[in-house]
Amino acid sequence: MIAYRELEGRVGGRWGLSLVVFLVGSPFWILGFTLNESASYTGWTHAAQVFALALVGQVVMGGVFYLAHLTIAKNRHHTPVAFWLMALIWSSSAIARVAFLIVGLSVLGLDNSISTPIRVTTSILIATLGFGIGAYSFDALHRFMTDRAEALKDLLEGEEEISTHRAAVQSMKDTLVAQIDSELASGRDATEQALSRLENSLMDKGSPQPALEELRVLSDQTWQRISEDLWKSAPAKAPRVRGQELLGMFTAATPFRIFFLSLTAPVLYLLIYIRAYDPVVGVTIVGAWVVIACASAIVTNAVLRRAHRARLWLFGLTLPLFMFSAIPLVWVSGEWGFVAESPIRVVSLHAITVFVAVMMPIPTTIALARAQILDNLTQHIDATTLEKLHVESQLAVVSQQIASKLHGDVRGNFLASVLTLQHQLDSADTEGAHNTIGKLRATLAEGATPSAVPSNDRAELELFLNNWAALVDIDLEFPLNSVPEIFLPAFHTVVVDGVNNAVRHGAADWIRVGMTVEEDAIVLTLRNNGLPHQSNRAGMGTAHLNQLAPHNWTRLTTEQGTTQLLVRLHKDHVGTHAASRG
Amino acid sequence: MDYQRRRAILLSVSTIRVVVADDHTLTLMGVADSLETHGVSVVGRAHTAAEAVSLVESNNPDALLVDLDFGPGPTGLDIAASLRKDLPLLGIVLLSAYGDPRLHSGDLSHAPMGVVYLIKQQVTSTRMLAEALTTAIEKAQGQAEGTLPRVNLTGGQITLLRLIAQGRSNNAIARDMSITEESVSKNINRMVKRLGIEPSSDTNTRAALLQSYFDLIGSNR
Numbered sequence: 001m002i003a004y005r006e007l008e009g010r011v012g013g014r015w016g017l018s019l020v021v022f023l024v025g026s027p028f029w030i031l032g033f034t035l036n037e038s039a040s041y042t043g044w045t046h047a048a049q050v051f052a053l054a055l056v057g058q059v060v061m062g063g064v065f066y067l068a069h070l071t072i073a074k075n076r077h078h079t080p081v082a083f084w085l086m087a088l089i090w091s092s093s094a095i096a097r098v099a100f101l102i103v104g105l106s107v108l109g110l111d112n113s114i115s116t117p118i119r120v121t122t123s124i125l126i127a128t129l130g131f132g133i134g135a136y137s138f139d140a141l142h143r144f145m146t147d148r149a150e151a152l153k154d155l156l157e158g159e160e161e162i163s164t165h166r167a168a169v170q171s172m173k174d175t176l177v178a179q180i181d182s183e184l185a186s187g188r189d190a191t192e193q194a195l196s197r198l199e200n201s202l203m204d205k206g207s208p209q210p211a212l213e214e215l216r217v218l219s220d221q222t223w224q225r226i227s228e229d230l231w232k233s234a235p236a237k238a239p240r241v242r243g244q245e246l247l248g249m250f251t252a253a254t255p256f257r258i259f260f261l262s263l264t265a266p267v268l269y270l271l272i273y274i275r276a277y278d279p280v281v282g283v284t285i286v287g288a289w290v291v292i293a294c295a296s297a298i299v300t301n302a303v304l305r306r307a308h309r310a311r312l313w314l315f316g317l318t319l320p321l322f323m324f325s326a327i328p329l330v331w332v333s334g335e336w337g338f339v340a341e342s343p344i345r346v347v348s349l350h351a352i353t354v355f356v357a358v359m360m361p362i363p364t365t366i367a368l369a370r371a372q373i374l375d376n377l378t379q380h381i382d383a384t385t386l387e388k389l390h391v392e393s394q395l396a397v398v399s400q401q402i403a404s405k406l407h408g409d410v411r412g413n414f415l416a417s418v419l420t421l422q423h424q425l426d427s428a429d430t431e432g433a434h435n436t437i438g439k440l441r442a443t444l445a446e447g448a449t450p451s452a453v454p455s456n457d458r459a460e461l462e463l464f465l466n467n468w469a470a471l472v473d474i475d476l477e478f479p480l481n482s483v484p485e486i487f488l489p490a491f492h493t494v495v496v497d498g499v500n501n502a503v504r505h506g507a508a509d510w511i512r513v514g515m516t517v518e519e520d521a522i523v524l525t526l527r528n529n530g531l532p533h534q535s536n537r538a539g540m541g542t543a544h545l546n547q548l549a550p551h552n553w554t555r556l557t558t559e560q561g562t563t564q565l566l567v568r569l570h571k572d573h574v575g576t577h578a579a580s581r582g
Numbered sequence: 583m584d585y586q587r588r589r590a591i592l593l594s595v596s597t598i599r600v601v602v603a604d605d606h607t608l609t610l611m612g613v614a615d616s617l618e619t620h621g622v623s624v625v626g627r628a629h630t631a632a633e634a635v636s637l638v639e640s641n642n643p644d645a646l647l648v649d650l651d652f653g654p655g656p657t658g659l660d661i662a663a664s665l666r667k668d669l670p671l672l673g674i675v676l677l678s679a680y681g682d683p684r685l686h687s688g689d690l691s692h693a694p695m696g697v698v699y700l701i702k703q704q705v706t707s708t709r710m711l712a713e714a715l716t717t718a719i720e721k722a723q724g725q726a727e728g729t730l731p732r733v734n735l736t737g738g739q740i741t742l743l744r745l746i747a748q749g750r751s752n753n754a755i756a757r758d759m760s761i762t763e764e765s766v767s768k769n770i771n772r773m774v775k776r777l778g779i780e781p782s783s784d785t786n787t788r789a790a791l792l793q794s795y796f797d798l799i800g801s802n803r
Contacts, residue, residue: 467655
């Protein structure tokens with residue numbers, strides 16, 4: 001059961017006076033009044049006048065909502081309004097509407113056959129129940145959408161291992177990089193031309209400012225545009241909830257709820273049957289309808305639970321049966337001598353009321369069946385959709401990484417140089433400007449495109465070791481190309497972690513890396529003179545070792561005081577390893 | 583900063599001898615040239631860690647202006663730590679786009695004595711660079727503590743954020759960090775709160791985290 005406080009928070013919060021809830025309910029209020037007034041059945045002109053009255057009455061009701069929204073319920077997003085106060089606001093709006101309608105009927109000289117107490121009671125009842133349930137339902141729908149986005153995220157991650165997805169991601173990556181290469185190439189050509197114009201103006205002793213300005217704009221805009229395009233094209237939103245998806249879940253989880261059908265009974269009686277029949281006959285008919293409707297609901301729900309594929313069709317067929325269930329009742333009662341006053345009005349109002357009663361609990365059903373959300377999602381979101389989402393999710397990472405690189409490595413660097421060039425021109429350093437232009441040309445020719453990012457493990461490791469060699473004595477006791485290809489990513493990870501740990505945490509100043517090749521494995525030895533207790537700390541280093549060489553690595557301190565890491569990498573554990581480097 | 587101190591710095595920069603190290607040619611050129619135009623004497627320009635160490639040892643400069651990220655291998659902080667052992671009076675300024683060096687590598691959490699850390703996006707003029715060099719020299723002479731900027735995340739969360747930015751799934755991250763997938767999810771939720779991301783049906787949390795990461799490492803959108 002939902003606690004009272006929570007219920008109050010949901011009903012009296014954001015959705016309590018929501019325009020969306022009001023607009024969703026409005027057609028039912030307007031149609032209900034139009035169909036319920038006896039004046040509507042005395043000619044088209046009168047029907048149109050009643051309809052117009054209903055429309056304006058709805059505006060009056062909305063006015064009370066808006067007034068409350070501006071005053072006493074102003075802060076309901078942060079501090080929900082108390083339940084009794086919300087009920088008071090809804091009731092006030094209903095009373096204001098009724099008052100307007102009664103005056104309107106009188107002014108237009110239309111028949112007013114319903115007593116004022118009945119009108120007021122019915123309106124207050126429907127307003128409180130309708131808007132209360134509506135607010136709760138929209139709150140539940142909002143919560144569902146948030147949960148759904150989370151569930152989708154989990155699903156995507158669970159699907160990562162499917163090879164078809166990886167192939168799709170790779171294909172999209174290739175396309176993306178090719179597209180960026182092409183855009184950068186065109187940008188480079190334009191920049192090259194601008195540099196030539198600048199050089200010519202320097203040689204002709206003309207003003208270099210226009211060409212320089214062009215160069216600055218080009219260098220900034222080209223790369224900024226590409227990287228911004230990438231950011232924008234990276235999908236960051238969860239897909240929208242589809243109506244079919246919601247309806248699918250709703251029909252699977254007891255769509256015809258006995259509670260709501262029973263709740264309809266007093267509304268049906270007060271709104272329709274007390275006016276169409278003698279009170280005792282009206283109560284009898286409504287009572288009979290509730291019993292038949294509830295029994296049918298139990299059977300229908302049970303059938304729908306078992307009918308997997310045909311569930312939506314079955315629901316579509318049974319809903320009209322429930323809605324127009326007044327037809328046999330009106331016919332039978334007529335046969336028994338109890339003829340309804342205006343049978344069309346009874347049937348149409350009954351249909352609208354039952355439709356609202358059945359549809360009202362859609363979001364509530366979803367809220368109560370949260371545990372089923374994930375299961376339902378896997379059933380209703382097909383593999384193609386999932387694959388598309390997965391690719392988009394992966395692409396977001398790739399495109400944002402490339403966008404970052406464009407900003408950091410290319411755009412920023414080029415812009416810095418153009419500023420230097422400007423400074424040289426301002427200080428009339430023509431020779432320096434020529435040199436800078438030469439350097440810019442050389443850089444353009446190098447073509448620092450995203451596809452040039454090093455991706456080769458062997459080359460990257462070689463660079464890593466050479467760079468560290470400037471600070472510590474690193475000795476690789478074997479040629480790097482003797483490491484079997486299959487072990488290279490894992491070898492890369494172990495060496496990078498080992499060297500980083502030894503220097504940064506063990507303060508080592510020499511490191512020796514040895515390797516023995518076996519039939520299905522390689523044995524790596526990393527020795528260093530770093531502090532052993534530091535290098536034994538838990539962290540990413542040990543996590544990688546446990547992952548790549550489970551129970552097959554040791555770290556010990558030798559008698560000479562050196563630290564030795566021994567790792568046996570077996571091909572069964574390293575085959576699919578993709579190193580995560582930092 | 584008062585006028586007298588600013589004047590003193592501008593006068594003193596003319597006597598500063600500095601080595602500038604950055605693996606990107608154009609950034610190196612831009613920074614070094616602009617320092618020279620402000621009267622700083624650039625005695626060496628290094629593209630690699632090896633060149634930086636060699637140029638510092640051979641030129642005995644007053645200060646080193648070094649980038650944090652040198653690609654695979656040692657970072658600017660590693661170079662600074664290595665040089666600091668033998669050169670206690672060398673002023674060292676680290677220039678980086680990273681708002682927190684742990685975002686580059688999880689174990690970069692300690693600054694050597696006297697190091698001044700400058701975030702590239704916050705440098706709006708060459709004078710700021712010159713002032714940082716002067717401050718670094720003063721701090722080295724005064725044996726002051728080195729300081730690094732910190733974002734409001736724990737070391738574990740920083741590692742998690744980096745792995746997410748590498749496109750790793752929760753499952754892969756759990757394997758990398760030797761924790762359960764459930765812990766990864768919980769840590770992501772805590773991180774989302776700390777970074778002030780509002781979870782909603784319209785937001786893909788992972789993409790929002792990614793955007794936060796790129797904001798923190800200085801990539802504009």
